[in-house]
Amino acid sequence: MNSRLANNHLNNAMNLNNIKTFFKLLKRTGKKWMARGPFREGPIIAYYAIFALPGLLVVSISIAGYIFGNEVVTGELHAQISDAIGESTADSVQALLRRSLETEDSTWASILGFATILIGATTVFAQLQQSFNNIWEVEADKQKTGVWPFIKTRLFSFGLILSIGFLLLVFLLLSSLLSAFGNWIQQYFSESILILVKILNICISLGVITLLFALLLKVLPDAKIRWRAVWIGAFMTALLFVLGETALGFYFGTADPGSGYGPASSVVLILLWTSYSAMIVFFGAEFTRVYSDYHYGKREPSDHAQEKKSISTDN
Template structure:
């Protein structure tokens, strides 16, 4: 016999998740998500080479640059198909050419750091648009310079976090591979392997999105406010990666697009991921509004419009 108290609690939990979820869907469809996602996709394509070069350089100090690059693009090929992964590989290889001249190396380091942080600056602008906040225009050039340096510093720390996450994922993948190889002989070993890999993917994406949702918006937030949106976005991204990876892997042999086709696939994938990330942020905003009743901007930020009118 069912426990009525347990059923009531379960229904209350579902309602707490469903209402922000439904509000996030309405806001995502009615708002400017298409424009924001397209803008993020554009800047991501421009910044993806320096971002990956820097991440590979950080992790490559331990595993070696070649091994890190091969592992990264093997994972990308599984997630988004060989065409898009090949396009990224060509972009990164072109970015690391001519490393024998010191002045090119120095210039390349500057461009890499600037370009890799630029994407996170654009992500911050998009998240501020979702939350309905913006930096205040008061304070003069000193305040403006402080905000700019703070934004770039936060972006650089997130770039380092990407490298650390890549490092952790490679270590975890090595451990998981050993464990799963031993588990193949156990009952339901293949099914258990898939569950472990999917769970690891969701965990990795959640850990990457947590600081993005917590740090980048100019809103007073806590990690307990943002983990649900990060988890939701991670689950949707993992499902989308499986669906798109399966489709593009099977369609790669029949597609004659070559490098151009790979770039188009890459743009499509980044656009979809941008939509998911923005949806997770919008869900987080609706959750905070439902639990706290108001959004509190940071001291040097302000609300753009009343919450009732925010889409």
């Protein structure tokens, strides 16, 4: 009895210590995040993303469209954008995608178009890599730089684009199965069971977003990061991203910040959404760095990188 009581006290103490550690890391993350100027880095990513977005979406939709068809995928994308930014912006993006997907050009025009898409879509990941390197305080080693690191970055970026398309495919497949399951059980059970289906759908969305952020946090930085830190950071980022997108959707729906820009309102809203989302991602990446430093010690640059001067915010 005394042994069981002692174990309970020990478990409670460990849980309390873990909670204190979490808030300590969260406080340190906030200080480092603010010290790096997220309100400067976010708009930079948004600027590159506005040019990369069409190419990124076209490639992702083309991959998922092989199974579900382009109309189904663009329809699902329209619903997601409508919830996040607004229906008018979703209509504009959908019209742009339909024109891009339905355009029939010559072979040379298609090659040129694909090259343009590739350059635009990979550039935003290259810029994101630079921002992540600033967070991890690493940089390319000038003695080891050359053509290969540039090509490697672009290949990794294109691989991430393909991964996004695959994750979109998985998300649509699981959502379709869950929707069919919900329609089936609705015939035999009360409508209250649909709450469980909606919760499962949220969990699937969170899981897919976590996988996406895990890829970004592991592949893009020029630093050697342990997978445990990556998964914890990715889940934290995904959770913040989902909560942040809910808040942004409410803000865009009530304040309508793009109303004063007329025909350019859709572009302005996309820029604002991308900028705010990037700041959320940077906070999650910063948390990954803080968690990794706390549990595993000093960071280690990758083979072709070196350390930069660190920002001291440990108080």
